[in-house]
Amino acid sequence: MLLVTPFLIRKSSSSAVFGFSLYSISSMYFLIAFIIGIIFIAVNPESYKICLVTNIILAGLYVAMLIYNIIVNESTADSIERHEIELRYVKESSAKLKSILEKTSDRKIKKLVEKAYDTVHSSPIKSNNSVRDIELTVMELIDDLNNSVNSGDTENVKALVNQIVNQAEERNRRLKYSN
Incomplete structure (x- = not known):
């Protein structure tokens, strides 16, 4: 045996x-x-x-x-x-936003990215299938944000940060009311 x-x-x-x-x-x-x-x-x-x-x-x-x-x-x-799958959204998104934050020197952009980072980083780890599409959208928006920060497009950065924050808050809201 x-x-x-x-x-x-x-x-x-x-x-x-x-x-x-x-x-x-x-x-x-x-x-x-x-x-x-x-x-x-x-x-x-x-x-x-x-x-x-x-x-x-x-x-x-x-x-x-x-x-x-x-x-x-x-x-x-x-x-x-x-749990590892649920944790991936918060960990990966936070890590990408932190990376963007560290390579940004513009104070206005840094402040905007910090807002998105704080929203995503403080999001609940527990997830479910009803918010999976929002999580994927946020991750795509973060990739777009990275490209906009690299190109220096401040207006697009503002719009993307607002979208990221809104989507992350919507995810958190859905999770709060689905339990």
Whole structure:
């Protein structure tokens, strides 16, 4: 069972944590089965039935514990994956805006970009499918903002920042009322 355990572990960013619980269960099963086997060899019972029944019960308990842990690990991995996806909007958008902020020397533009950064950075991390289109729009607007800042188009920067702020606030509003 220890040899099979690595194939039961889901590949994700937390594989080591999931693997630890499964390896612990498999190791305990191995150790207990080994000790019970030694006891049965030492006692040398006339009938093999007691040994067989004991090992079947032990294997059944092992399988039940293993399946339970695999189900819990899958649920946890799904939650972690969903959280990482939800986190991506705030992290990526904030990082892009911060990058724009750092390379901008014009004080007016910097102030505008700071407003967009603050709005996006303070947005709730928790997301849902109803706001996915707004998140994609904000990310596209940030790319457009980067191009406008690079070209020095102040009027377009103002318009884009206002759109980013409005879209980010709309996303936050929808999330607030969807819960």
